[in-house]
Amino acid sequence: MSMQFLWIRERFYIFVRKLSSFMRQTSRPAVLLLEDGKVFYGRAVGAMGTTVGELCFNTGMTGYQEIFTDPSYFRQILVLTHVHIGNYGIHSDEDESRRVQISGLVCRHFEVRPSRAQATEDIQRYFERQGIVAIEGVDTRAIVTHIRSKGAMNAILSSETLDLDVLRAQLEKVPSMVGMELASQVTTEKAYVVKPEESTPRFRVALLDYGVKRNIIRQLTERGVEVHVFPARTSFEEMERIKPHGYLLSNGPGDPAAMDYAVDTARSILDSKKPVMGICLGHQILCRALGMQSKKMFHGHRGINHPVKNLLTGRCEITSQNHGFTIVYEDAERHPEVRVSHVNLNDGTLEGIVHQYLPMVSVQYHPEASPGPHDSRYLFDDFIGYMETVGLPIKAQSLLKSQAR
Numbered sequence: 001m002s003m004q005f006l007w008i009r010e011r012f013y014i015f016v017r018k019l020s021s022f023m024r025q026t027s028r029p030a031v032l033l034l035e036d037g038k039v040f041y042g043r044a045v046g047a048m049g050t051t052v053g054e055l056c057f058n059t060g061m062t063g064y065q066e067i068f069t070d071p072s073y074f075r076q077i078l079v080l081t082h083v084h085i086g087n088y089g090i091h092s093d094e095d096e097s098r099r100v101q102i103s104g105l106v107c108r109h110f111e112v113r114p115s116r117a118q119a120t121e122d123i124q125r126y127f128e129r130q131g132i133v134a135i136e137g138v139d140t141r142a143i144v145t146h147i148r149s150k151g152a153m154n155a156i157l158s159s160e161t162l163d164l165d166v167l168r169a170q171l172e173k174v175p176s177m178v179g180m181e182l183a184s185q186v187t188t189e190k191a192y193v194v195k196p197e198e199s200t201p202r203f204r205v206a207l208l209d210y211g212v213k214r215n216i217i218r219q220l221t222e223r224g225v226e227v228h229v230f231p232a233r234t235s236f237e238e239m240e241r242i243k244p245h246g247y248l249l250s251n252g253p254g255d256p257a258a259m260d261y262a263v264d265t266a267r268s269i270l271d272s273k274k275p276v277m278g279i280c281l282g283h284q285i286l287c288r289a290l291g292m293q294s295k296k297m298f299h300g301h302r303g304i305n306h307p308v309k310n311l312l313t314g315r316c317e318i319t320s321q322n323h324g325f326t327i328v329y330e331d332a333e334r335h336p337e338v339r340v341s342h343v344n345l346n347d348g349t350l351e352g353i354v355h356q357y358l359p360m361v362s363v364q365y366h367p368e369a370s371p372g373p374h375d376s377r378y379l380f381d382d383f384i385g386y387m388e389t390v391g392l393p394i395k396a397q398s399l400l401k402s403q404a405r
Helices: 003-025 064-068 123-130 140-150 164-171 214-221 236-240 260-272 281-289 329-334 378-388
Strands: 029-034 039-046 050-058 076-080 104-106 133-136 153-158 192-194 203-209 225-231 246-249 276-279 294-310 316-327 338-344 350-355 360-363
Touching (some): 029 133, 050 294, 050 316, 076 140, 329 338, 360 378
Parallel strands (some): 076 104, 276 360
Antiparallel strands (some): 192 225
16 A cells, blocks of 8 residues: 555545534534533434433443434433444444334434444434434533433433523423333334244243343344243233243333333233243333332433442353333342342442242343343343253252353
């Protein structure tokens, strides 16, 4: 490669950066108004419009597309703390659901020129196509500091108007996330089946879709499981018709206290004594079915570097998390048949439980990751292990046998 070519390429990159900077300076303004009156101004990107939702932040440095399409973010405006968003573009294989789930995006720099050759689309077109309003050029550190000190709150984001009185009137009509049932809005409309691609199915699992991520299904099929995905409000009796070897209650958005229908179904699953796995919202539903209470967190856990200690093995895991509600730790500690198995090392909140007499794997975080580290994928192996040994006596200490091997 000649020196002249390198010089021309460098001049071209400089020109593109200057042109991009000029276009951003002359772009349309946007505003983010928080429930407590705090205001942030920036530049409009994505689709033009106005959107509302609970304002939350994610600290991950990669995996923005998987985050955008995680149904657990439904009805939330997302602040991403990493500086560059969109820099490696969009790839259709990396969606975690059928559409973008966030209500809006707040970021420091919205990069419309992807650097990855495999990208099938840039983030601007992706957001325009799906109608997602976004703002860039704001001080995301200041926003995160504000949320961390004041707590999660509703917000409104607009590139249509900068009239704060108009926006404030719209924001006042937005309900709190507390008491909101959202799983039925993101669940599948019809049941469907996903089979392993390279092996004959060993087990059948009935998965209740409260907002399931595709990688949860993938983790099961890669282990030889035929997954029957059911809408959130499917009854236990209907799922039993397929004669499942086990059940999985998925992640999803909203307040578990508003999901009595799911708790009733979970009780029937537990009464059947078949192996069951709960992830995130599914974990909260199982805990409530066992008599524990849930509560709203101050600002929640969202990121891919949350340290969790496994109290049964003494080992630490770096985990992927996305939740704004949690189970009351003391309720799990006092439960006569439950043992706390995992705890968050940042704030001491409950991250997982085991049952002394039932074949249950239940964690608050996301063992499938996507995005995030793979430290916790052994939990899917433990779930499979329960289906392999169904009918044997259950002891909490044997839950994590895959790690002990």
